[in-house]
Amino acid sequence: MLKSVDVSDALHASTQLIETEGRTLAYRSVGEGIPVVLCTRFRATLDDWDPGFLDALAGHGFRVITFDYSGFGRSTGRMSYNPAEMAADPLDLIRGLGLKDVVLGGWSIGGMAAQVAMVQAPDLIRALVLIGTTPPGELVKMAEPLFYELAGKEVNDFEDVVGLFFQPRSEASRAAAARSQARIEARMEAMPDDRSPPVPIEFARARIAGGPANPAFPAPQVLEALKTTRVPILHIGGDHDIIFPVENWYALNGLLPTTTLVTYPAAGHGPQHQHPELSAAIIAGFVGDH
Structure with a gap:
């Protein structure tokens, strides 16, 4: 049953710090209930999650925890975009906060880190929720060069955001992008002194x-684990993801026994920002069934 959540919860959640394994991890927490730990995308920090998505998850009875990777944002430690190293962050945060029976989520490169973390500590993971990410192994469809052009710009304007995370040819997707950006900017305006450095x-x-x-994502051991794991896995994607095409997941149909797609x-690399309430409801239903 959907709980009533103050729409400003994610807007005003303060950043907290935890010392674990020789470094400081910065995190935020919204809601109460089953813990959901979310690993973010490439070039993102705590400030780049859509508050509408976080609040929608909290409304379904989850405690939603986001964080900055080691060395990024307000976390200390060594910076890395190697998923094998990044996986230590969610696991150390889970253990440091004393969480159990966790839903581990990951968006984009965060989905790679989440897959590695699940393989390393399946006993901590109730379910794995992947968003706009890639499976390990050979691809049937590669990324578009446009992603590398836009993702390498120092500053992304609204059109860049639409191109990266939505479907530029869809007016509905463009409108959703504008709403999502307004929510993200509202968080920054509401908490100007509690922001993570880019x-x-x-x-x-x-x-x-x-x-x-x-x-x-060259990780044969992770692919083999996905083929044998008992952990329920959900992937939410858009039909035109310019970096991690969903076709690569469908190519594995019949090989991943616990994976739901x-x-x-008319959606792109940020499906949970285009459809925040629906994505939260799907995640809640999936977790509830497992």
Whole structure:
């Protein structure tokens, strides 16, 4: 049953700090209930989640926890975009906060980190929720060069956001992009003194300097684990994801016994920002069934 949530919860959630394994992790928490720990996308910090999505999840009885990766935002430690290293952050945060039976989520590169974390500590994970990410292994469809052009710009304007995370040819998707950006900007305006520093552009550019790669996520041990795991896995994607095409998930039909795929039409790399309430409801239903 959907709970009543103050629409300003995610707008005003203050950043908290926890010392774990020799570094400080910055995180925010919204709601109460089943813990959901969300690993964010490339070049993102705590400030880049859509508050509408976080509040919608909280409304379904989740405690929603977002965080800055080591070395990024307000977290300390060594910066890395290697999913094998990034996986330590959600796991150390889960253990540091004393969480159990966790729904682990990951968007984009965060989905790669979440997959590695699930393989490393399946006993901590109730379900894995992946958003706009890629499976391990060889791809049947590669990323579009447009992603690398837009993701490497120092500052992204609204049209860049639409191109990166939505479907530019769809008026409905464009309208959703405007609403999502307004919610994200409202958080920044509401909490101007509680913001995370942006990811250094030089570091980000170095990560994507090689352009599209196949495989994008070379992790054979993770792919084998996905084929045998008992952890329920949900992937939510858009039908035109310019970096991680959903076709690569569908190519594995019949091989991943616990994986459910949900794909929105006329949507891109940020499906949960285009459809925040529906995505939260799907996640809640999926977790509730498992």
